[in-house]
Amino acid sequence: MYHLLRRFGFYALAGWLSLTINFFLPRLAPGDPASLVFARFQGQMKPESLEALKQVFGLTDAPLYQQYFTYLKHMLQGDFGISVVYYPARVVDVIGQGFQWTLLLAGTAVVISFVLGTGLGIVAAARRGSWFDSILPPVLAFFGAFPYFWLAMLLLYVFAFRLGWFPLGHAMSDRLADDSLGTKLYDVISHAFLPALSIVLATVGGWMLSMRNAMMGALGQDYVGLAEAKGLSRFRIIWRYAARNALLPNMTGFGMALGFVMGGSLLTEVIFSYPGQGFLLVQAVRSQDFPLMQGLFLMITTAVLLANWLVDLFSTILDPRIRLES
Template sequence: MARRSQGWQFIASKLGLYILIFWAAITLNFIIPRLMPGNPASALMAKSQGKMPPSALKALEDAFGINTHVSLWRQYLGYLRNTVTGHMGISFTNFPVPVAKVIGEMLPWTLFLIGLSTIIAFFIGNILGLYSAWRRGGKIADALPVAFTVISAMPYFWIALALLYFLGFSLNWFPISHAIGSNIKAGWNFQSIGSVIDHATLPAFSIVVTSMGGWMMQMRNNLISILSHDYVQLAQMKGLPEPEVMRNYGARNAMLPVLTSFAMSLGFVVGGAVLVEDVFNYPGIGYALVEAVGNSDYPLMQGIFLIIVSAVLLANLIVDLLYTFLDPRIRRA
């Protein structure tokens, strides 16, 4: 009974901490854009280079819902109310489309491309890390860290550009832009799914190749450190099979720190790989963020940042709660 009560107290404290962090994040999300000079209406006036009369500024502010006469405190309260109700405002770039609709249309593409790439890189990288640590001293096991360190040092947008030029432009093996063929309607049919996979191959491969090395090195270093512990050496002295020692004594403990990094990566998935999506003109959240910054679309920027913060906090909360089952010592910390 005491252990159960201790577990619920741990969960409640974590929930309270993450709610506080979320409040701080959305407060900063409200303040930072307002520290920038001007507003989207004045930015649009400046871009017109005098072609729009000064009287148009008031009309633009009314159309965009910008009220400079309301106090900052009332604006903040309205922002909190809209955040709770899910109203993120109107996108200036896609006026008069709501921000929630813009994000809703682009988020599935990012979740598919970046999410799938992150999961594939995580599993392949960790398997290679386990092999490299367990079989260290062998030629292949020792060559893997060197090879992937060199690959990971390359900017992933550079690899994306190289793949785009050689495999897409020169050899014409893969499409070089967009997420689906222009003459294909998105749907659950073989033609549509095949086109989506075909368009995602190059950007996904560039992400997997460049991020796989980080997972491999982290797992390798964790496992090497754990293999020097007494309980692992005792298990080996008892004559337990090597796969059992690696699985139950090595990999299980080495995975705990990696899970935190994986949660962070999954949280940032919703933010997209900005440069890769921009290189391939992939209609994801990262591409939308680039357009929002270029067009001073503050509501869309705020909406994307809010989604990213929420995803990162939720992913970390799930891992923190998962830790209580994988390692009960955390509840007593």
């Protein structure tokens, strides 16, 4: 318990530092959101409207430390301000809409890639020297050598543009002939299939090789030899003893990957015009939407820190040595 509390304190400190950096960085940049919105209308707004816009975006002439504490108060309340790109929508509403698509696409792809790659790595280590172990790792490593956005463009060109089997982009169709739940579900899955497949193809080989190498080391440990001497079944030795210990390094990487899901698969979402967090981040940077950028960076940082703490929690449960050392 002390180990988990200590790690939680470390992540809480890192979260406060990210909040502070998130506050100061936009204020070091020239201009402000109100001036950007005012400039977009190219003289169609009256000059006195600028002050009203500054009030809408929470911009004041108060001392910096007062702005900082006001900013912390709003962050704790979940108030990220008004988006410039999607004005007058609130940042929290914009992020909420993007998060559901990112969770569906990148979250599902990461989980599928991790489970599939880890399982294949265990089987490859258990069948060391077989055709399965000789052919599959190099093939998956070959796909993993390509950038995932290149695979995305290739899949988009072949299966969507040339063959027409899948939609060219977006998360769902604007109009459907049938409004039934089954039709909507099929439409959403067909739009997410190609971008998710590009992520899985690019990452499953890494998970497999990492798990295979960890399993090879675990199978050479003394406790595995003792289990074999006791007459335990091969299946139990592989999955109960070796895989449980070899899984720990992959769990750490999985926690990091799951945390970065909040950021979305930026280039994949841009290629498929998929309205996730990565696509929103590109839109925010292009339009200098500081409130939206702040909200997205904060959500990504929080997700990474929380995922790391959950990895520490599961590692403590899976590995008794961590509890004894702490």
